[in-house]
Amino acid sequence: MASSxxxxxxxxxxxxxxxNELIDxxxxxxxxxxxxxxxIYPWKGKIENGRETLVLFKLSEDPQSAFQExxxxxxxxxxxxxxxxxxx
Numbered sequence: 001m002a003s004s005x006x007x008x009x010x011x012x013x014x015x016x017x018x019x020n021e022l023i024d025x026x027x028x029x030x031x032x033x034x035x036x037x038x039x040i041y042p043w044k045g046k047i048e049n050g051r052e053t054l055v056l057f058k059l060s061e062d063p064q065s066a067f068q069e070x071x072x073x074x075x076x077x078x079x080x081x082x083x084x085x086x087x088x
Contacts, residue, residue: 015055018074022057027067030058 012033019031034054041048059067 012053015053018071019055019057021074022067022070025070027070028057028059032056032058 012035015033019028019033022028023031032055034056037052037054039048039050039052057067057071
């Protein structure tokens with residue numbers, strides 16, 4: 001398996017801490033932590049693959065820029081991937 005851009009130690013405890021901090025700070029209303037996601041992606045000129053944990057955050061209003069700024073400060077990845085889905 002190819003090397004991963006994530007740090008050597010990144011546990012569900014880290015994800016829970018980040019999620020708790022975002023919810024406690026009212027940056028998000030809810031977090032769903034989904035372990036065991038298989039990811040395939042380009043990184044530094046090579047195709048990488050590995051298991052990751054996906055976290056879905058539900059935002060209470062439209063504080064996306066504040067949420068994104070805070071998450072980038074807390075997240076250990078060099079380039080965290082953020083997606084936004086609007087629901088009616």
